[in-house]
Amino acid sequence: MTGAEAVLEALRRQGVEVIFGHPGGAIMPVYDALYKRRDLHHVLVRHEQAAGHAAAGYARASGRVGVAMATSGPGALNLVTALADAMMDATPVVAITGQVPTAVVGTDAFQEADVTGVTMPITKHNYLVTDVHDLPRVVAEAFYIAATGRPGPVLIDLPKDVQNAEFTGSFPEAVDLPGYKPVQKGHPRQVEKALAALRAAERPVLMVGGGAQGAAEPIRRLVERSGIPAIGTLQGLGVVAADDPRFLGMPGMHGTYAANQAIHQADLILGIGLRFDDRVTGDLSRFAPKLRTLIHVNIDPAEIGKVLKAHIPLVGDAAWVAERLAEGAEPLAIEDWWRQIRAWQQAHPLRIPERPELQSQEVIRAFGEATGGEAVVVTGVGQHQMFAAQFYPVKRPRSFLTSGGLGTMGFGLPAAIGAQVARPGETVLLFDGDGSFQMTLQELATVAKYRLPVKIVILNNGFLGMVRQWQDLFYDDRYSEVFLADSNPDFVKLAEAYGLPALRVEAKDELPGAVARVLESEGPVVADFRVVPEEGVFPMIPAGGSAEEMILEPPKEVEP
Amino acid sequence: MxxxxxxxxxxxxxxxxxxxxxxxxxxxxxxxxxxxxxxxxxxxxxxxxxxxxxxxxxxxxxxxxxxxxxxxxxxxxxGPRLERELALVKVRVEGIEERLELKEIAEAFRARIVDVARSALTFEVSGHPAKIDRFIEELTHYGVLETMRTGALGMDRGERVLKLRARKEAI
Structure with a gap:
């Protein structure tokens, strides 16, 4: 067996069924070995960045490790953005990259780059394999590291001569990493303390993040039993169903008024699987000023105390901790608190402006209604992303896939490809902006090649809308380099060039019919929704602000 | 801090x-x-x-x-700890008088002369980094030509040791 064959055998033994990748010189032995295997599918993308995002989309939608593959140098470097994205949003991905032969490593050989050096700060761990007999161990370790603890990307750099070398060893089952023992359980005494604090709280809120996506079942029971108001961060949407009456929506910069006020007035925050990112907290010194108890549950000890001091730190797996909390929780006597929250909700619900033109929020709401909040939603980055978070009623966990920490424009289409591969029988709905979509639109070829039935909804406002919105609010309307409409392609013709069915929607009255056509189409479809050019995402807390400075509605001059 | x-x-x-x-x-x-x-x-x-x-x-x-x-x-x-650093310090020296002065300073700091040249002396000194700072400061008057320090080494005093078997709380 060659090293290349050993790698694939090791991947199969990890349960891998599909690899997202792009071949090239230094990874050709692995691709040659792949040619002979019937039990490993390969999804050929058109740019390596897409392989990384597709692997991440697959991982997020399935809860399993996603695998990306690329050649050395430019191929591997094209993975960089996707690896950083996976690192920030704690997504388990294993990337396998070709490398120039060990004999010429360090000589500036053709397509050589120091990929382990470059990816060191943006992976959970990485390997440069120099001995073919290390391969099974390295692959087993990589999967273990990627999937356990706080998940993240692991890269394996594989010199070509190692791929070609003769392998005679065995494949270990167990992994022995003396410096890596991820915690699984929380500390029972901290759980008791958390439950006692919860009982004593007058104005408690639950905040869940991406780390809680695998703990939805016990968290829902905890909410059910205790009646605690629940808030989901961008990555935590779907953990508590959007239609649960105790769910207040998203916190932070574009969060709901009720969620932000509830945090602002809370005396206790129970935070599970989140890291209190600056888009959530705003100005830290004015975040949750009445807070007496922060119970911070995270599997990564470094997250606890990094941003906010936790009164009850609870290092542990979200599902384990939530299970204990759900078992121990009692119904909370917080009627006054709920009355206050209901008043906030009624005073300032999420609003869609009254306008004659088609608006992104209406499109998203219509798809939400038509799918009952049950689709797997993927987004790009920008205004449409925030609108999707606000207006798509996510009902299920692992069903809202969006680039949060890194905010990577172009994440959407490749991640949707990965999600559709992971959940072939389900409706995968991509909401993308015209700007974001164009950063990875070459992947329409991948959609076409495999006839992946992704529903691609482009919310086309002809602008880099989020940047334009900030220019409106903070740069005196100086629209510096954000206008796209004069040079956007005709997205319908573009889709048709790839052999994909497409439609354009320009008016409100076409919306119901268009939504039905998109959702009823059997295969892939691209829908170009021409929405009003100058829209704004509100409410909004300016960067570095606090809930007190929430801008609820667009300033008057933005109104048409 | x-x-x-x-x-x-x-x-x-x-x-x-x-x-x-x-x-x-x-x-x-x-x-x-x-x-x-x-x-x-x-x-x-x-x-x-x-x-x-x-x-x-x-x-x-x-x-x-x-x-x-x-x-x-x-x-x-x-807690209570041992802290040690090693340094090599090369100093310009002119005349027998300076040589004697430097020897006295070295003795006060328990530094050793490890190399002698016509117009330069090299000292080896070890101890707490603060002591090495002071030693080098004393020598600046004569003209410090070159210094090389190892960085501080540390260890707990007493029986406390860095044990490996402790389960690390990793993520």
């Missing part, structure tokens, strides 16, 4: 030092000195470094180190 001396046991793998120093740089931790060497345990190296920071910073330094897969153990020596 307190001065901390932290020891780290790591697996002796290629690039492990790069992983650590790049993490320090990326997270903005300011490292004052750094020393690395093998230990009596096969495959295990020990790094000691001095870092200034408040409690929160030091807590993050420890936690971020622990996130690295090849880090086996992290200890902030916050």
């Amino acid at each position: 307190k001065r901390h001396l932290v020891s780290v046991l790591v697996e002796d793998h290629p690039r492990v030092l790069t992983r650590i120093t790049s993490m320090f740089a990326r997270r903005g931790f300011n490292i004052d000195s750094l020393a690395v060497g093998r230990t009596h345990l096969p495959g295990v190296s020990r790094i000691s470094f001095v870092v200034y920071g408040d409690d929160r910073t030091i807590e993050q330094v420890e936690k971020q180190l622990n996130r690295l897969i090849e880090v086996l153990k992290v200890v902030d020596h916050d």
